[in-house]
Amino acid sequence: MxxxxxIGVFAFVALTLSSCTDDCETTRTYRTTVPVTISVExxxxxxxxxxxxxxxxxxKIYAKDNYLFINxxxxxxxxxxxxxxxxxxxxxxxxxxGVIDMAVKENTLYADNYIDLVTFDISNPLAIKxxxxxxxxxxxxxxxxxxxxxxxxxxxxxxxEVKIITEKIKTNCGIENTTINPIYYLQDGFKSSAPxxxxxxxxxxxxxxxxxxxFTLYDNYLYTVxxxxxxxxxxxxxxxxxxxxxxxxGWGIETIFPYKDKLFIGSNTGMYIFDNKNPEKPxxxxxxxxxRACDPVIVHNDIAYVTLRxxxxxxxxxxxxxxxVANLTSPTLIKSYQMQHPAGLGIxxxxxxxxxxxxxxxxxxxxxxxxxxxxxxxxxIDAYDVIPLEGKHLLMVGKDGLYQYDTxxxxxxxxxxxxPVKREN
Amino acid sequence: MKxxxxxxxxxxxxxxxxxxxxxxxxxFKKYPFVNMTEFGLLFGRGKFESYNYLYRGYxxxxxxxxxxxxxxxNLSIQTFNGIYLxxxxxVGITVGVDSYGSTVLMPFSAGIRRSLVQKKHxxxxxxxxxxxxxxxxxxxxxxxxxxxxxxxxxxPAIGYKLPMRNGSAWLINVGYRIxxxxxxxxxxxxxxxxxxxxxxxxxxxxxxxxxxx
Numbered sequence: 001m002x003x004x005x006x007i008g009v010f011a012f013v014a015l016t017l018s019s020c021t022d023d024c025e026t027t028r029t030y031r032t033t034v035p036v037t038i039s040v041e042x043x044x045x046x047x048x049x050x051x052x053x054x055x056x057x058x059x060k061i062y063a064k065d066n067y068l069f070i071n072x073x074x075x076x077x078x079x080x081x082x083x084x085x086x087x088x089x090x091x092x093x094x095x096x097x098g099v100i101d102m103a104v105k106e107n108t109l110y111a112d113n114y115i116d117l118v119t120f121d122i123s124n125p126l127a128i129k130x131x132x133x134x135x136x137x138x139x140x141x142x143x144x145x146x147x148x149x150x151x152x153x154x155x156x157x158x159x160x161e162v163k164i165i166t167e168k169i170k171t172n173c174g175i176e177n178t179t180i181n182p183i184y185y186l187q188d189g190f191k192s193s194a195p196x197x198x199x200x201x202x203x204x205x206x207x208x209x210x211x212x213x214x215f216t217l218y219d220n221y222l223y224t225v226x227x228x229x230x231x232x233x234x235x236x237x238x239x240x241x242x243x244x245x246x247x248x249x250g251w252g253i254e255t256i257f258p259y260k261d262k263l264f265i266g267s268n269t270g271m272y273i274f275d276n277k278n279p280e281k282p283x284x285x286x287x288x289x290x291x292r293a294c295d296p297v298i299v300h301n302d303i304a305y306v307t308l309r310x311x312x313x314x315x316x317x318x319x320x321x322x323x324x325v326a327n328l329t330s331p332t333l334i335k336s337y338q339m340q341h342p343a344g345l346g347i348x349x350x351x352x353x354x355x356x357x358x359x360x361x362x363x364x365x366x367x368x369x370x371x372x373x374x375x376x377x378x379x380x381i382d383a384y385d386v387i388p389l390e391g392k393h394l395l396m397v398g399k400d401g402l403y404q405y406d407t408x409x410x411x412x413x414x415x416x417x418x419x420p421v422k423r424e425n
Numbered sequence: 426m427k428x429x430x431x432x433x434x435x436x437x438x439x440x441x442x443x444x445x446x447x448x449x450x451x452x453f454k455k456y457p458f459v460n461m462t463e464f465g466l467l468f469g470r471g472k473f474e475s476y477n478y479l480y481r482g483y484x485x486x487x488x489x490x491x492x493x494x495x496x497x498x499n500l501s502i503q504t505f506n507g508i509y510l511x512x513x514x515x516v517g518i519t520v521g522v523d524s525y526g527s528t529v530l531m532p533f534s535a536g537i538r539r540s541l542v543q544k545k546h547x548x549x550x551x552x553x554x555x556x557x558x559x560x561x562x563x564x565x566x567x568x569x570x571x572x573x574x575x576x577x578x579x580x581p582a583i584g585y586k587l588p589m590r591n592g593s594a595w596l597i598n599v600g601y602r603i604x605x606x607x608x609x610x611x612x613x614x615x616x617x618x619x620x621x622x623x624x625x626x627x628x629x630x631x632x633x634x635x636x637x638x
Binding site: 020022024025026027028029 | 468469470471472473474494497601619620621622623624625626627628629630
């Protein structure tokens with residue numbers, strides 16, 4: 001026993017010395033963007049009418065007569081029969097790769113299909129047919145902070161998919177750096193995003209867009225804004241749009257709102273006002289500049305309501321700016337109101353509805369521009385965009401679904417129905 | 426709360442020996458109190474992949490990671506307070522303070538000490554020890570953005586006890602220590618949110634010097 005002990009001691013020491021190397025493993029989970037290449041043929045052949053599907057990641061909304069069109073971002077359009085707002089019926093899904101925006105004139109639906117502008121005949125919403133296509137009009141696009149771009153040389157589109165990656169890696173046990181693992185991004189996309197405002201053309205033949213719209217119809221023209229350009233299409237023949245002009249606006253364009261014969265274009269640095277007397281060639285009248293922010297804009301009675309919020313587009317105080325645009329060449333600020341995190345907004349004068357993202361929906365009395373007062377605050381819902389419709393009817397879309405309200409009493413909005421979002425995770 | 430706990434603990438520890446001396450009757454007569462306080466060095470290594478600056482040519486080649494090894498030396502103090510169950514074996518609680526880089530861990534362990542061989546009475550003896558416990562992060566200051574969690578630790582050691590004339594003894598121990606700790610990082614307020622949890626198993630060769638009384 002006594003002889004064995006020193007050997008035991010030696011063995012023990014030898015064993016311990018052999019494995020004094022630290023052993024460290026990190027489990028990390030992160031969201032990243034992964035590039036995906038799609039060919040132009042895939043995009044053009046990807047259009048098909050399908051059976052109704054659940055809302056997963058709703059984008060913009062558009063209302064026309066008794067129908068609602070809800071964009072499923074980059075996947076397609078849900079078609080909802082809303083003849084009874086208390087019981088909206090999901091009747092069909094139109095699959096369109098890369099669709100972000102849409103507009104409706106008479107029986108024609110205009111939608112973007114990545115690079116192309118496509119027209120559909122929707123006279124029978126259960127059997128929608130593709131009727132026309134203007135090729136290669138959009139070069140890039142951006143939604144939810146992710147941009148895609150077109151490569152004309154090899155006829156492909158590069159888009160990015162958001163992926164959540166969980167991985168295990170061996171690490172250096174913090175030998176080199178004080179931060180255990182610096183955060184790396186696989187890809188740094190353009191960090192500016194897209195809510196924007198309009199409540200759409202007022203003519204009877206067209207529908208109404210939400211304040212996220214980048215497509216708007218005015219008279220016989222379809223206006224679309226991309227990140228940098230305003231494109232004008234002649235849609236006298238509904239299913240044969242022809243491109244009329246292209247106006248460069250600089251970078252960061254988010255929104256288009258037609259008001260009388262003017263176009264109000266929101267960018268993330270300011271609000272452009274265009275004279276639209278000659279709809280084929282809008283002319284720039286003025287720009288109302290503000291801090292760099294996401295800024296949907298709507299206009300009523302020569303007063304423009306602009307919401308600014310902190311986000312992809314920049315940092316600024318979260319606020320509502322009320323701007324006098326009676327003199328279009330020199331808009332002046334009337335007053336700024338403090339907000340929480342405003343996104344889309346809509347006006348059914350004298351009621352102003354502002355979406356406050358995760359803070360809910362607010363109803364204001366805007367009869368006096370210098371004294372806008374809060375009438376109701378619906379909390380605990382996510383509100384992103386609103387469309388006030390005729391007959392005291394409000395559509396509101398958020399992360400959780402599409403809500404419809406009866407606004408006959410603006411102090412006490414009555415919820416009519418909800419189309420819920422079914423998220424995978 | 427944790428600071429007050431530490432103060433109370435220190436108080437109890439400083440109080441216990443005096444208690445043992447004054448009232449060396451009853452319980453402490455049967456099971457004499459023992460304190461072993463040791464200062465230690467923790468020797469370890471880290472092996473990590475470093476950037477490979479070798480020119481690889483234009484065409485892609487199989488990637489061979491390049492590893493670099495660095496020695497790491499940490500400091501540790503610990504105090505074992507317990508009682509002799511019999512002249513050879515004592516049991517007690519070990520409280521330590523260890524530094525691992527920027528992390529300070531405070532392990533609480535159950536400890537046992539047993540003398541293995543003693544050639545003649547009153548001479549030096551071979552002493553083995555084992556401490557098993559859990560490390561807290563009560564004394565740790567966080568790097569911003571991180572949350573550190575302590576973990577399991579085990580520390581066997583073997584060494585010499587060199588008695589002094591006055592009844593105390595010098596201690597020299599060598600041993601091995603595994604200490605687990607977790608570092609988590611969370612950033613969920615932006616688009617590219619990130620969450621990570623790093624599990625570190627610190628493996629160290631331990632050399633301790635101390636005194637028993």
